[in-house]
Amino acid sequence: MPNYLSEAEYLAAYNIHDYPVPLASVDVCIFTLHQQSLKVLLVKRKEYPHKDRWALAGGFIDIQQDTHLEHTALRTLVKKTGVTTPYLEQLATIGNNQRDxxxxxMTAVYFAMIPHVELLQTGTELSQWSDVSLAINLDLAFDHRQLLQLALERVRAKVLYSLIPAHLISAPFTLTELQRAYEIIMGHEIEKKSFRRRLEREQVLHETGQIKQEGAGRPAALYTLKPECADFNFKRQLESE
Amino acid sequence: MPNYLSEAEYLAAYNIHDYPVPLASVDVCIFTLHQQSLKVLLVKRKEYPHKDRWALAGGFIDIQQDTHLEHTALRTLVKKTGVTTPYLEQLATIGNNQRDxxxxxMTAVYFAMIPHVELLQTGTELSQWSDVSLAINLDLAFDHRQLLQLALERVRAKVLYSLIPAHLISAPFTLTELQRAYEIIMGHEIEKKSFRRRLEREQVLHETGQIKQEGAGRPAALYTLKPECADFNFKRQLESE
DNA sequence: TCAATAGTGTCTATGAGACAATATCTT
DNA sequence: AAGATATTGTCTCATAGACACTATTGA
Structure with a gap:
């Protein structure tokens, strides 16, 4: 490399295509809760490579259109579900010479959590909500099975000390509905009282004043997650069983 | 894009340089403990851009040489410190059109923890251990100040429930030395008994049988971190103050 | 009134913090 | 013996789990 006199000169001469570079993409593991089970969004690939295989939502970074990496993830999310303001968290970045x-x-993997919506099949690809217990056994495109496995591990770890299940159900919700979301992810029942006590103590929910009456039984108070508590972490974990 | 008949045909015709692509790099925040304070490795940049500014260790992915993203990080680590088997953890991936x-x-940021070593100034760049309280106020190259800030937040969060301080000191160590490492990162003293009790309960250390005698006082038992416990997480956190 | 669901009272168990007491060295 | 540092005993406090109890609705 020549020794430039000034930074301006160096930058003017710089061309990324003079160098061997990796592919750079974003994949998003989009979760929701529906019919008492955790679902992940899978997309049927229309193009090579791995044409016609199921895959996570994802795509290349568009350096014209996306100003930040999160934009690529959000763009992907909107394209697949039409949802605009979900919970989005970076999971990991995987890069190697084998995966594609x-x-x-190199792919930056995110996971998103949204209340259930029917998928609008507007894109060119077919998409579906797949039960995670099924999806994890499918022969997904690329290394997406591993990525899904990673995402599940993260979600199952975070459910013990965070409020992420609140992002999977539509607001306002009852405490029983929220507890059920925790139980589905944890795979076992939890104590009603401990559950309510920690929510109460940390003041993370907003009581809307509305109630929900459904069939028999005492009506339940409706709550929303306080926006400033979206990423709240408890200091102590629930028992993992 | 033309509609290929076969995957082989598609792959043969694929050329990454037909597309606009981002830069892809790895940055590593290398921490150590020395003279009772947390240090981070800074490198003086020899080339544009940000020539002559201090920066975190980092470099581009070499798609010929590196088979995995971690290799780029480990290569960077070895080049700067000569150390080969440190604690390495992915922190975050930052990508945007502003940072370079x-x-x-797009850069994958890692943080590494190593026992203190004198820096062998073998590379072309000058490197130094900088006190984090100083480094965080320097005008570092690129967005490295933010990256350092992120790394510090992660380390200060993890010290409450993990064993990461054990990676900052040389083994074997005494329980008092390990406790001191925790205290330096936490910024305040912790209770000796609680500290020892949780280590004992979880059986995460190996008692070497050796003792360390230094000046007056009862000699201390020497321990190593069990390799399988390198990433152990406690269920309950220490008080953050 | 009964069944069903929501919500509360309170005892126990676990593990962290506080701090005093004991143990084993050197000088 | 005195001083220094390591190690342990044990009380208190916070918070999760267990589980029984009360409250409010529809049929």
Whole structure:
């Protein structure tokens, strides 16, 4: 490399295509809760490579259109579900020379949590909500099975000390509905009283004043998650069983 | 894009340089403990952009040489410190069109923890251990000040429930030395008994049988961290003050 | 009134914090 | 023996789990 006199000169001469570079993409594991089970959004690939295989939602970074990495993730999310303001968290970044037949590939993996919506099949690809217990056994495209496995581990760890299940159900919700969301992810029942006590103590929910009456039984108070508590972490964990 | 008949045909025709792509790099926040304070490794940049500014250790992915993203991080680590088997954890991936004057840039940020070593100034750049309280106020290259800030937040969060301070000191160590490492990161003293009790309960240390005698006082037992416990997390946190 | 669901009272168990007491060295 | 540092005993406090109890609705 020549020794430039000034930074301006160096930058003017810089061209990324003079160098061998990796592919750069974003994949998003989009979760929701529906019919008492955790679902993940899968997309049927229309193009090579891995054409016609199920995959996580994802795509290349569009350096014209996206100003930040999160924009790529949000763009993907909106394209697949039409949802605009979900819970989005970076999970990990995987990069190696094996995962994509087109060459060295680096992908930033996010996971998103949204209340259930029917999928609008507006894109060119077919998409569906798949039960995670089924999805994890499918032969997904690329290394997406591993990515899903990673995402599940993170979600199952975070459910013990965070409020993430609140992002999977539509607001306002009852405490029983929220507890049920925790139980589905944890895979076992939890104590009603401990559950309510920690929510009460930390003041993370807003009581709307509305009530929900459904069939028999005492009506339940309706709550929303306080926006400033979206990422709240408890200091102590629930028992993992 | 043409409609290929076969995957092989598609792959043969694929050329990454037909597309606008971002820069892809790895940055590593290398921490150690020395003279009772947390230090981070800073490197003086020899080349544009941000020539002559201090920066975190980092570099581009070498798609010929590196098979995995971690290799880029480990290569960087070895180049700067000569150390080969440290604690390495992915922190976050930052990507946007602002952080590098050469264009859209994506960097996978890792943090590493190593026992203190004198820096062998073998590379072309000058490197030094900098006290984090100083480094965080420097005008570092790129967005490295933010990256350092992120790393510090992660470390200060993890010290409450993990064993990461054990990676900052050389083994074997005494329980008092390990406790001191926790205290330096936490910024305040902790209770000796609670500290020892949780280590004992979880059986995460190996008692070497050796003792350390230094000046007056009862000699201390020497321990190592059990390798399988390198990433152990406690269920309950220490008080953050 | 009964069944069903929401919500509360309170005892126990676990593990962290506080701090005093004991143990084993050097000088 | 005195001083220094390591190690342990044990009380208190916070918070999760267990589980029984009360409250409010519809049929």
């Amino acid at each position: 037949p087109r060459g060295w590939s | 004057p050469r264009g859209w840039s």
